[in-house]
Amino acid sequence: MTPIETLRNIGIVAHIDAGKTTTTERILFYTHAIHRMGNVDDGNTTTDFDPEEAKRGITIYSAAITCRWKDVTINIIDTPGHVDFTAEVERSLRVLDGAVVVFSAMEGVEAQSETVWRQANRYGVPRMCFINKMDRIGASFERVLDQMRKRLGADPCPLFIPIGAGQAFEGIIDLLDMKAMYFDFESKGEKIDIRDIPEEHLESAKQWRDKLVETVAVIDDAAMETYLNDGDLPIETIHQLLRRGTIERRFQPLFCGTSLKYCGVQPLLDGVARYLPSPLDRPPVKGINPKPKKNEPAETERKPSVDDPVAALVFKIQADKHADLCFARVYSGVLKSGSRMLNPRTGKMELISQLWHIQADQREKLETDQVLAGDIIGIVGPKEVVTGDTLCDQRNPVLLESITFPETVISMAVEPETSGDRKKLEDALGRLGRQDPTFKAKVSEETGQTLISGMGELHLEIIRERLHRDFNLNVRVHKPRVSYRETVTKMVRGEGEYSRVNGGETNYCKVRIRIEPTDGAETIAVKSELKFDALPAEVDRLINQAVQEAAQSGGLVGYPLLHVRFVIEAVDYVQGQSTEEAIRAASAIAVQNALNGGQIALLEPIMKLEVVTPPEFLGNIQADLNQRHARIVGSEPRDHLTVLSAEAPLAKMFGYSTHVRSLSTGRASYSMEPLKYDLAPKDVLDEMLGR
DSSP: OOOGGGEEEEEEEESTTSSHHHHHHHHHHHTTSOSSOOOTTTTOOSSOOSHHHHHHTSOOSOEEEEEEETTEEEEEEEOOOSGGGHHHHHHHHHHOSEEEEEEETTTBSOHHHHHHHHHHHHTTOOEEEEEEOTTSTTOOHHHHHHHHHHHHOOOEEESEEEESOGGGOOEEEETTTTEEEEEOTTTTTOSEEEEOOOHHHHHHHHHHHHHHHHHHHTTOHHHHHHHHHHSSOOHHHHHHHHHHHHHTTSOEEEEEOBTTTTBSHHHHHHHHHHHSOOGGGSOOEEEEOSSOOTTOOSEEEEOSSTTSOOEEEEEEEEOOSSOOEEEEEEEESEEETTOEEEETTTTEEEEOOEEEEEETTEEEEOSSSEEETTOEEEEEOOSSOOTTOEEEOTTSOOEEOOOOOOOOOEEEEEEESSGGGHHHHHHHHHHHHHHOTTOEEEEOTTTOOEEEEESSHHHHHHHHHHHHHHHOOOEEEOOOEEOOEEEESSOEEEEEEEEEEETTEEEEEEEEEEEEEOOSSOSEEEEEOSOTTSSOHHHHHHHHHHHHHHHHTOOSSSOOBOSEEEEEEEEEOOTTTOOHHHHHHHHHHHHHHHHHTSOEEEEEEEEEEEEEEOGGGHHHHHHHHHHTTOEEEEEEEETTEEEEEEEEEGGGOTTHHHHHHHHTTTOOEEEEEEEEEEEOOHHHHHHHTTO
């Protein structure tokens, strides 16, 4: 039973290959959660336990694990860096109190670094930063600092600076205690030699320390007065102000080292304990009361206290043959095994049959059979939950804000090798869909093919491998294709009338709607312009739901609609005749008629592309991107390399990894992530409509 003030729920996040998993492995070793350090290249790290992760040397699934450092309990979630698995980062940051963002001292701020930074901003997560790989050729501490300020809008506050860089890297300087720290390689960093700062680094260290003290003094008037009078602050005051400034997100304490060579990880752990928030330091979580009593506000909140009614958010589901394992953050109250919790989304009660402590791929049964507010836990029992669902006390219901995931951008058709495996494939895809909210599977009404959709080519490749490995299913796959969306370019109206006589009884309803484009803030919105008491409340709700469902079925070509608003203008409702069947049918006809008469346009996914190349290949790469209809938005030098930024339609980027290697004799690398949906060339839509 961990006291809540000693709890730290943190995530390790970064661009791919910045060293997240290696840093996590070192943290687990120094906290004695493991007794032997694994290696990413050997495929034997604790948190990358999935066979695909071990084989590819990348993190695919977020992994939760708990360790203790001094008097603090740390729940760590190690997240993927590859953009195809950004949903794992999104759902982790939603439930975490703090994050450690890892940067490579050589590559600096990369594309996915920006993405995870924006995600952390969206959820208001306080951060610390770690500049890793200081021993690599081309490493530059100050260049990464400058990139963080310019590209992320960050305000890093260095607490440690490196002694040398690249092959000359020796150790780090602690700016608070003004000591040099050297980490013994033979003892895997457990022995730390603390000495006076070398003479040649002393003046620079003093300047860095002055900047540090000035940064923290600004946030407190009394501290600023002391600083102006004495030129320094007591060390305990500096610690307190660093914690306050971090929690208030005024700045990010910055550490450095090299995890692979065991340097700088213990100070990072001290920083997690000292500066990152406990659940008590975070604001109460806000939610909606799904059934407010008269004169009660709909919005409500839950404090991180055992005295508040229980509320937990399911942020991940691990599908299993026997029973799904739900990862949940308990925001308030005490969650007990054997209890029944309300799922406000479905209105159904769910049984909490077992509570498990998660240690990567291992589960430990809780001795106490209960978990307190602030903790992260594994739950077995709930049957009808999805990622983002709330589990709460039935007498005090609350619907916490769910988790929003990006739209899928790529799809491909899959079919089983034998017709007898069709049902087995359907079940397997259903389980994978429960586990991964950015993976979708559906059967095409036109062709009867099963289409799977995801975030990129690697994402779908991993799904295919899992079908073979976990479900013993061999599938034939077709070439990947773009997941388009449809929208309207101008406002259009449509009317739907349904009138049938069944068994002498008339079923009748008439609905008029209009569809209008939006600025992109909404996917599909449904709004009613009917007077408040024009219809019975139940009928009003039903029409809104019917229009929403009709809109979800897609546009003229069959792709999902995007950036459109449906406005219900009029309803001809006849008591006793306007049955549920008539209302749904009239709404569907109105939607279809409006779409048929409207200016439909096709939207295609545009990717944010970053190519890192030696300068001599820049011309060839730019010319190739121009042929792919890419828009080059900028380039900047990074030591002896050039970083090219562009926006490119996904339809033109299939197979780019092979092509960019051949253009640069294997020396260029790239990263690509979904940026937005934009208008596709008109001839693409004309071809689909057979024009």
